[in-house]
Amino acid sequence: MSQCLNPDCLLQNPSGSTNFCHECGNKLLLGDRYRSQKIIGQGGFGRTFLAVDEYKPSKPPCVIKQFYPQVQGTSSIQKAAELFELEAVRLEQLGKHSQIPELLAYFSQDERQYLVQEFIDGENLAQTLKSQGYFSETQIRNLLNNLLPVFEFIHSRQVIHRDIKPENIILMSNGQLVIVDFGAAKYATQTALAVTGTRIGTAGYTAPEQANGKPIHASDIYSLGVTCLCLLTQVEPIDLFDDSEFDWVWREHLKTSVSSELGQILDKMIQPAIKKRYQSATEILQALGTQSPQLSAQTPPPPPDSLKSAQGVDYTRLRDLLAAGKWKEADQETLNVMLKAARREKEGYFNKESIDNFPCDDLRTIDKLWVKYSQGRFGFSIQKKIWLEVGGKVDWETECKLGDRVGWRKGGSWLDTKNLTYNKQAPVGHLPRELCGWWGGFRGLGVKWRYGSSLASRTVSCKL
Structure with missing residues (x-):
């Protein structure tokens, strides 16, 4: 099947069809390479299609994101376009990582923006929570040990994700977790962090400083902590925080016991005050008793630095x-x-x-x-x-x-x-x-x- 990418058509063309839609005549191949098969997601900024890469013999699956905003107003559409482009920029900036979808292409066709990225086969944690129920302490510890090294990687490249939540964490069949949707990600220069910017994130998961337009690396840690609370309790963030007492009451909603050690770690991750919160993913790994892969003595030593010089200089x-x-x-x-x-x-x-x-x-x-x-x-x-x-x-x-x-x-x-x-x-x-x-x-x-x-x-x- 070939799903037409024209937003006004979207006809499902039969297999073996030509490279043009039977209904509207629109090109079916994106960039003369990627063939859309079906819609797998839709939101205010556009649609997501499951596709195949026809340049490769095995025709591996990939994902096409089409920018087609439903928002109104010139400024809103412009901001949405910037966020869409930003996702491609951030993915390219981060490069290859087994727990981040790889950017395959980014370009315009028929006056619409498209982003093509690696297909991640699995379900997001919101779906897992709905189908399997609340998480145990062991599952939360495994999640933290699995994801925190990815946070180290992202933050070391001065990128803040800004929208960590169950829907943006994919659980693959091999048990690996993948962080997706870098559309809200921000490059964290020192000056940028000191200037109030656009308020981006998902209500309930967003750290106070991020809600005020000043996200920092620890803002992602806050969002990850709230994510853990939701997975442990199967309760939305808004019901886990007591506004009258300005305090988290997540323990009142637990379905199973949690050790005081893990409880203290989660409490520190979700501290509203930045100075009382963990400042880095490495600190949390150490609190969990897990050596960071970047620091682990078991990690094979990195290859020697390449000191290449065209002029014979000794570096x-x-x-x-x-x-x-x-x-x-x-x-x-x-x-x-x-x-x-x-x-x-x-x-x-x-x-x-x-x-x-x-x-x-x-x-x-x-x-x-x-x-x-x-x-x-x-x-x-x-x-x-x-x-x-x-x-x-x-x-x-x-x-x-x-x-x-x-x-x-x-x-x-x-x-x-x-x-x-x-x-x-x-x-x-x-x-x-x-x-x-x-x-x-x-x-x-x-x-x-x-x-x-x-x-x-x-x-x-x-x-x-």
């Missing part, structure tokens, strides 16, 4: 400094090795030409080291994403916006390198910075020209 010292968390020394060493790679050691500074032609292999090596040892907080590729968000231009205005976002400027003035923050509490993208002091041609004259934007532009051409 061993930079790697060792970063691994030791010596951020200031690593920042200075980054300048040293980049001058070597650019053949500008004698001059001791860069000019625009040396940045525009900086060896991509070396830029990639330096960036990977910074990103790896900062757990995704620092690096040229991180700065590039922020640069694109503030305009993506190589000019003074964009340079200033970039400086404001990553903490290189304060009160409209540029900070000297001695006044930077050399620890992981620094804003995302804050480091490396030592090399971005002046364009050397003006250094002797004391005229300060920053070139973070020029370097960010080079990371784009090098495809970092």
Whole structure:
């Protein structure tokens, strides 16, 4: 069968039909590759279709999401379109993970937006709760141990899901849990977290700070805690919280006993006050007595860092400094090795030409080291994403916006390198910075020209 994608038709065309709908003549193949078979979901923003990928011999199943908003008003439709595109951006940003659906394609056809992603075969936890009843303590512990490493992965890439709930967690036949629907996900830069934004999430599951438009990583932890309470009690969140006492009363609705240990962990996950809540998924795993896969001694050691250089530069010292968390020394060493790679050691500074032609292999090596040892907080590729968000231009205005976002400027003035923050509490993208002091041609004259934007532009051409 071939389900027509035209919202005004949706005819089920018989098997063996042509590549055009018998009723409206609309193309049946999306992107000349993906064939829709049937509608499996529908909501205010569009429809979801089960499809097959006809480019592959086995014709594996996949999912087509069609943006077809039912909301009214130009601003509402525009916001819905942004959220739809955002899901594709976040999935691409996260890359491959066995517990996150892989993005296969994102494009427009017939003036409509489409997102194609991996098909996850299973049922969501809301369906499981309805068919099998409340969860036991063992099931909740298994759920936390299964999902928290995924939270570590997502949050280490500065992404906040913002809509964790039973409907967005899929239980596969092999017992693996998959987190879906990243349409509400947010990229958590330091500046973005300090600015009130759009209120997104599902009522009852949303943390107070997220309801106020200021989500943080711990907001996802709050939502996961509420999800656990609903699975334990088979009761909606609104009935688990006593507004008059401003307190959770979930224990009154338990169908089975829960140990005081797990109860205390859940209580801390759902604390309205951020400072009283767990700040990371790793903290919860430790409280459960489960070693994080990222920290586990049983985890095979990662492959040695690739220290590739097109100019024969030795990056061993930079790697060792970063691994030791010596951020200031690593920042200075980054300048040293980049001058070597650019053949500008004698001059001791860069000019625009040396940045525009900086060896991509070396830029990639330096960036990977910074990103790896900062757990995704620092690096040229991180700065590039922020640069694109503030305009993506190589000019003074964009340079200033970039400086404001990553903490290189304060009160409209540029900070000297001695006044930077050399620890992981620094804003995302804050480091490396030592090399971005002046364009050397003006250094002797004391005229300060920053070139973070020029370097960010080079990371784009090098495809970092």
